[in-house]
Amino acid sequence: MFPKDSLDKALVNPKGWGEECGIFGVYSTQNIDTFSIMQFGMFALQHRGQEACGVTVLKNGELHTAKNNGLVLDVFRTIDDVEKFQGNAAIGHTRYTTAGGASSKNIQPLYAINRYAKPYFSIVHNGNLVGIDDLREKLKAEDLPFLATSDTEVMLRAIQYHADMEVQDAVREVAKHINGAYSVLLLVKGKLAAFRDPNGIRPLCMGKLDDHTVVFSSESCGLDAVGATFVRDLEPGEIVVCTEEGVKSYQFAEAAKRRLCAFEYIYFARPDSVLEDKEVYDLRVKSGRMLYEQAPIEADAVIGVPDSGVPSAIGYSEASGIPFEPILVKNRYMSRSFIVPTQEMRERVVNLKLNPIAHKIRGKRLVILDDSIVRGTTSKLLIKILKDAGAKEIHFRSASPPIVSPCFLGIDMPTKKDLISANKSIEELREYLDVDSLDFLTVPNLIQLLQSENHCFGCFTGKYPVQPDRKLE
DSSP: OHHHHHHHHHHHTSSSSSSOOEEEEESSSOOOOHHHHHHHHHHOOOOOOOEEEEEEETTTTTEEEEEEEEEEEHHTTEEEEEEEGGSEEEEEEEEETTOOOOOOOGGGGGGEETTTTTTTEEEEEEEEEEEEEEHHHHHTTTTTTSOOOOHHHHHHHHHHHHSOOHHHHHHHHTTTOOOOEEEEEEEETTTTEEEEEOOOOOEEEEEETTTTTTESSSSHHHHHTTEEEEEEOOTTEEEEEEEEEEEEEEEEEESSSOOEEEIIIISSTTTOOTTOOOTTHHHHHHHHHHHHHHHHOOOSEEEEOOTTTTHHHHHHHHHOOOOOOOOEEEEETOOOOOOOSSHHHEEEHHHHHHEEEGGGGOOOEEEEEEEEEEESSHHHHHHHHHHHHTTTEEEEESSSSSOOOOOOOBOOOOGGGGGGGTTTHHHHHHHTOOEEEEEOOOHHHHHHHTTOOOOOOOOHHSSSSSSSSSSSO
């Protein structure tokens, strides 16, 4: 019924895309336990990328980097000389593949070396640059060494080209030649610099650990993990530079309207994070209430797809009075699919990921909420599981609008031909999924939910704050 590769993707990566990358950094005027702080902070951002990770620590004026494929704790276990990673500043990155592919050379942090073959600055980046082929070629013509294939290295080499400038001036100059989404942390000349693109598409916030120590994180949950107090989000087009003299802010580019990715609230961010003064969990609960108001239905139970569909299911239950039932059990230890020879057993593997409590489902009318529908493969698998468990009716609700356009600004989405809502009407999709009813949160209601049009809604509308450098196919 389902091809093997679809099953594999559904089990390893149920949305069929990579999470966004996560970046984390700390700067102190004193020597601190950078090894533990980075480990805790990056672990809190593990949901943003599980493919690889890395860390660079500034110790006595020298940079030391460790990076590898794998999860945060696995990579930190490979560091034998812990003392070498105890310094006064550090930056780290949790990665999934966006631009540049899966080569290990693209694992961040990326760093440049000086004439003595010693690293002298290091960079981590969340987002995606567009239209940089010409810049790459110009930098190559200046004999700057390109070792990887990622857009992050283009930024690295462009900053390296202006290494004689103060870091804020170098970033200001580079920003004239790059476009796209970028939240960046940079260790250079004993300083830590943090900056966001002029649209603020990817999140980045700042916190305070004590009077001597500043922390930066893609999400506020990273600050919580190390006991830091949230200070504020970085502004679009702002660079914050930390030195022994203190923390200074500069505007390196004219800020556009805030265009934080709306999908951060729907799916990527941890529910305990706060993004631009908005509680992620509360917004997801409200999306469920809105879905009930859009299309009320009579049912016996509301189910949320673990984990990101649960808050919206709670909201739907509150608005409708239909009881919320946590009757889909997720196996949290399943990270890779099994190799099995027969189609029958490959289908059975699905139940190892999500298994229903059958006696709570049999003969019941169910409303099931998920954060989104991408390829439709996972949703169809899930509906089959519920039907096999004896569900009488299934009403599917998506807490995001239909995804009709692939993202090119830092989300590894399928192509347009693989986005099921780009190729089927809601009624055609309802028939494909074999459900009794289907509804999506509307774009106007999403805007109302976020209380602002100043977000990127490109994957729902095809209109982005930055233009792609190629046709989105």
